[in-house]
Amino acid sequence: MSYALTEEQQLIQQNAREFTAEYVAPAAGEIDHTGVHPAAIVAKMVEQDFLGIFLPGEFGGAEAGYLSYALIIEEISRVSGAVASILISHASLAAYSIYRYGSAAQKQAFLPALCQGEKVGAFAFTEPGAAPGAGMHKVTAQKEGGSYVLNGRKCYVANGGAAGLYIVFAQTNPEAGAQGISAFIVDSGASGLSTVRTIGKMGLRGCQSAELEFNNVIVPAANLLGAEGAGLAIAAEAQAAASIAEGAMVVGIAQAAMEDAVKYGKQRIQFRRPIASFPAIQTMLAEMAANIHMLRLAVYDAASLLDNGEPFANEAAIIKLFAGRIGQSALIDVIQIEGGYGYSQEMVASRLYRDVKGACLKNSSLDFPEKVIAGNLLA
Structure with missing residues (x-):
């Protein structure tokens, strides 16, 4: 990769690659099979400072920046998207x-536990059957004295439970509609907060998804x-920042799939020669490589903008749009190259x-990426 990574970033990338090979790769298949939250691997990530890699040292973070964090996500995703x-x-x-919106007291109270892995964090935004604050199960927060009471x-x-x-x-503020939605930091042990069910998923199975109920919390x-x-x-x-990381996830997954297809294409013999020598196969591989390269550059650029305190929402929307297209098309082509083997569970392509x-569906932004991009163009 010719992008101008610093020596520190290159070392972080290499460390993430070695970590993934040692701890994640041996368990990736089992994580996908069982769908169980891999607490032991999360504990190992804590030891590597991955959980707070871009956060300031005063809160227990490593102060390595968001680009370094994106590099870690890319390397882990090559083996386990979950x-x-x-x-x-x-x-x-x-x-x-x-970190971005908390008061000084809130940062001191909550960020060290998140950086040190004492608590895993989650983002409870989506509601059953409707947009947040709109459906019959909407979560409401009623102010009562010095507290709020949450129901819904x-x-x-993701990470629920x-x-x-x-x-x-x-x-x-129900009268204000969507503009009356507020955010709260809620401990999982709060009385009245329960996990109604875990939700089985087609992919990313080790990242547990759940439905939560708030009963006078x-x-x-x-x-x-x-x-x-x-x-x-x-x-x-937050979802824009997540879009950058999810772009890195798509880069990692697609890169791993392409490398698997290249290996298979060199080994699979048809008409007395490797299928990788066929022009149709080479065209698919070339398009994959070009798309992955462009998405990787976009991710690194947007992460650098975030690190430099510059606006990044438009670039994050572009990543969301592009990643959704190239990620799925790359995997379809990989399965096409690998044929029946690629469709089988014996090959990694299916996972x-x-x-x-x-990766392309989760944490969809409040606005479709096209709307964000067009809004910036027409502003």
């Missing part, structure tokens, strides 16, 4: 939200994140396809 998804939900969504349900919460801390979005007013009504702004920025589809 493990990468756990890290994204924890770091890009939960920890990032507190959240669904498809395994998390120790949730960023929960709740309606505090009392949250101190001090745990309001940002101001009342700031929920959508917080969610939009990579299921995982890349999840």
Whole structure:
């Protein structure tokens, strides 16, 4: 990769590659088979400072920057999209939200536990059957003295049931509609908070998804994140940051799939020669390589913008749009190259396809990426 990575970033990338080979690769198939949250691997990631890699040292982070974090996500995703998804939900969504919008007291109270792995973070935004704050199960937050009382349900919460801390979005002002949504920091042990069910998924299976119920959950007013009504702004920025990380996830998954197809193409003999020598196969591989390269550059550029404190929402939307297209097309072509073997569970392509589809679907932004991009063009 010719992108100008610093020596530190190259070392972090190499460390992530070695870590993944030693700890994640041997368990990747079993994680996918069982769908169980891999607590032991998460504990190993804590030892490597992965959970707080881009956060400041004063909160227990490694201060290595968001680009370094994207490099880690890319390397982990080459082996397990599920493990990468756990890290994204924890770091890009939960920890990032507190870091960007939390008060000084909130950062001191919650970020060290997230960086040190004492608590895994999660982002409770989606609600059953409707947009947040709109359906029959919407989560509401009623102010009562020095606390808020939360009621309702959240669904498809990544890390749900395994998390120790949730960023929960709740309606505090029904008359304001979506603009009346606020964000709260909620401990998983809060009375009245329960996991209704875990939700089986096609891919990213080790990143546990759950439906949560809030039954008169009392949250101190001090745990309001940002101001009342700031929920959508917080969610939009966190989801944009997550889009960069998810772009890195797609890069990693697609890269692994392409390398598997190249290996297979060299070994599979048809008409007395390797199928990799056929022009149709070479065209598919070339298009994969070009698309992966362009997405990787886009991810690194957007991560650098975030590190430099520059606006990145438009670039994140471009990544979301492009990653969704090239990730799925790459895996379809890989399965086509590998034929019946690629479709079988004996080959890794089937898992990579299921995982890349999840990477493109999860944490969809509040606005479609096309809307964000066009809005910036027409502003």
